[in-house]
Amino acid sequence: MNVPADFMPPSPWGLRPEASVPEAGRDIRDWGLSIDAPLTLEDPETHDWDEAADMIVVGLGGAGVAAALEGLERGLSVIALDQYDGGGSSAANGGVFYAGGGTPIQREAGISDDAQRMEDYLRYEVGDVVSPETLRDFCEQSAGTVEWLQRHGAPFEASYWPKKTSYPPLDKFLYHPDSSLAGPFRDLTPPAARGHRTVRRNGGKPWGLGAGIWEPLRQAALNRGLVLHTQTEARQLALDSSGRVIGVRVERFIDPAIRKRYSRHIAAANKWIAMLSPTFPGARLTFAIGYRHLAKAKALAVAGRTSAWVRARRGVVLSAGGFICNPDMVRHFAPDYSAGLPNGTLGDNGSGIMLGVSAGGKTALMERVSAWRFLSPPRAWGQALLVNGRGERYCNETWYGARIGDEMVERNGGRGYIIMDRKLFRQSLRDAFGEGVLGFQRDITLVNAFFAAEKGPTPAALAAKLGCDPALLAANIAAYNRAARGEEPDRFHKSPDEMAVLDRGPYYAIDASVDARMFPIACMTVGGLSVDEKSGAVRRREGEDVVPGLYAAGRNAVGICSNLYVSGLSYADCIYSGRRAARAISESGQ
Known part of the structure; x- marks a missing residue:
């Protein structure tokens, strides 16, 4: 790889040192993104805010909904913004949630596990992308996290599939979603089934099932007062004179007729992209048709949206997904994976990461892509x-x-x-x-x-x-x-x-090569904004401190799954990091 792991992207902001840019003179708009430099407000009280809440969540996928619900449970008011209709890749995935340490489902199935064994195995997968303390905390919280999901209506079942597989039969909901049954790992740590698949059907398809977790969490958040704005795109951050992030500028529709046409194109784009597994040959065609509908939707958005400003009294959480569905960004940061097909949804365009960069946020592991070659x-x-x-x-x-x-x-x-x-x-x-x-x-x-x-x-x-x-x-x-x-x-x-x-x-x-004509490889990006692992606060590109008021979660951030992915680990990291950010904001005292 010849792209730096921590890279300040080419942009119209005039902020980057040329030495860190592989191709000087590039513009962020070459990647199809419209992120503006932050607006600094000397007196935020005089600004024309359209709405305000304690916490603003940008992107309501798995990480975003976890942040929103945790924040609401802790007494924060929350506004969530989503460029599309919410859910993202978390709702569109296979519905697998990686969990262990003795979850209720493991206990019911008679599976012996504890947090130390889970940590011992995951250390081989996670490497050093997070600290040992963070990995330990993730594992120790795992069983309780499943109980939290169940309390909010996420359905799991203890029917167990004991064999090696890339995905279990549709009537089995607990399985081994990793390499723990394979050598040498089975001799290094005792295997335990940690793939918790949510109970949901999508015909015979093993995708679109993650909504079985996401939808109950969204409904629980709405019941607690979440204000959700869909088809609302975050374009710009607002800072106060000290550099603290205090708000977001969004673009949203004002004409119901244009919004309806936009929705039809987005629905068509999602239908075509989700039609086939990204490992099936015909998926190249269905993805291309989906992207054509997306282009038509974008054209409508250019002409049919207007700006609004949303104030964050205590913090902004960026949780808008990775960038695997932005081919230009993939070619730039991870060219060796550009021949693969994206395992993601329309919102995985890198905009959340670039919002963080616009405020001085640091990126890491942008070259890391998880490519799935199941045999x-x-x-x-x-x-x-x-x-x-x-x-x-x-x-x-x-x-x-x-x-x-x-x-x-x-x-x-x-x-x-x-x-x-x-x-x-x-x-x-x-x-x-x-x-x-x-x-x-x-x-x-x-x-x-x-x-x-x-x-x-x-x-x-x-x-x-x-x-x-x-x-x-x-x-x-x-x-x-x-x-x-x-x-x-x-x-x-x-x-x-x-x-x-x-x-x-x-x-x-x-x-079975990365560019195999009849056997495409599914890919997802796992790098993003570098964060403080105790709070999820975005680290500054320069210096050791963080960008005040700005947090990142899920695939907007480097996390548990940013080294080697196993099924359900990204979903689990989304929930873990989203809740972590909300806890930090509630405890910030701002």
């Missing part, structure tokens, strides 16, 4: 070996998809080929119709097997088709076979029953 199901693909462009194996194929994707993109040039022999290839077709396999998982298997598989009578012939080193590929297959027969330990900690001996030609390769 199983079908089970046979997990029994195969994955090699890079040279023909060299580089991971345990049963790991969680984000760990595989990280190895592939960050250290293996974005290349990945699933290698099978005739027996295993045929088994993969049978596995596609096996127990617990969802429709989209089956279809991905069949499309790639019938339309994208390369075939060669020998490993050398297959290597020639892939452009690999034939000797290296043959050597890796031979080593894999020895481990599969139990003749030597596997270098990536797979047991023989997780492997298959590949010795019957012809040999097959499925392209």
Whole structure:
């Protein structure tokens, strides 16, 4: 990566040192964003405020709704602003919430777990992106967080799926959403099922289920007095003379007819983007159609909106998502992932992060993207070996998809080929119709097997088709076979029953690379604003202090999942960081 981890973006504000800008002269509007420099008010009392509340929440997804509800419970008045209709990626996701330490659902299912075991495992995933104290606090709060969600109406169930999978059958709601069942992690920490899937249906689709958590929280917040403005875009922050953030300028519709037309285009954009899994080949077309509807909505917004100022008496929380649905920003900060498809929603355009930067906020890990290359199901693909462009194996194929994707993109040039022999290839077709396999998982298997598989009578012939080193590929297959027969330990900690001996030609390769034509890879950004981990306050770009009055949560901020993602960890971090920001604001005494 040649983009600095802490990068002050090109902008019209004239604030950046040229040495930190990869491409001098760029303008933030090149990314399709309209964020203005903050307005400094010498006397805020004389400003023409349209509304006021103790806390303003910018973006009402998972982090935003958690902040709003926690703030209301602590006696704050709260106004929430959302560019679209709320929910964001939290409502659109698969409804998985990562939790442990002995949650009520774990106890009901007979799953033994405690906060220390959860922390011991997550340390391998989280690394050092947050302090040990923050990770420990997250784990110690986890069981209580699930109880908080349940009190507010989020439905969970204790039906348990014990096998490795990228996503459980639709009638199972507690499973292993990480690499804890795979080597070496199962030998390092006792595995425990920590994937809590909310009880909700969206036909046979495993997405759009996160609303099962978000909607009850939103309703609970509304019942407590939340003022929610949808289709309202935050464009500018207001500061007082000391530099404290005290308000937000928004753009909102005044003509009901234009707003109605805008809503239709946004609904169409969301429908097309959510139509297919981002790992399915046809998703490239549905995403393109969705973006066309978004462009039409934006054109209406330019002509049909007017400005208003909303005052924050005690603090502003930025919780407007990441930037995976802003292709220009992805190409700028994380070009190695630009060929992937976004795992996000329309609000993931980077605007919340850039609002924070406009007030002097510091960014970190903007180059970090979680790319999900799940290999199983079908089970046979997990029994195969994955090699890079040279023909060299580089991971345990049963790991969680984000760990595989990280190895592939960050250290293996974005290349990945699933290698099978005739027996295993045929088994993969049978596995596609096996127990617990969802429709989209089956279809991905069949499309790639019938339309994208390369075939060669020998490993050398297959290597020639892939452009690999034939000797290296043959050597890796031979080593894999020895481990599969139990003749030597596997270098990536797979047991023989997780492997298959590949010795019957012809040999097959499925392209699983970051730019695979028939097997797209789903991506989400996990970097953002750097925050004080005790409060969620946004750190200043220069110096060690924070921007007073400004907080960030969810994917607007660096958090628990900003190193390696596992299913449900972002949702859990959204709730954790949103509530943290609200607690800090309520205790600030401002």
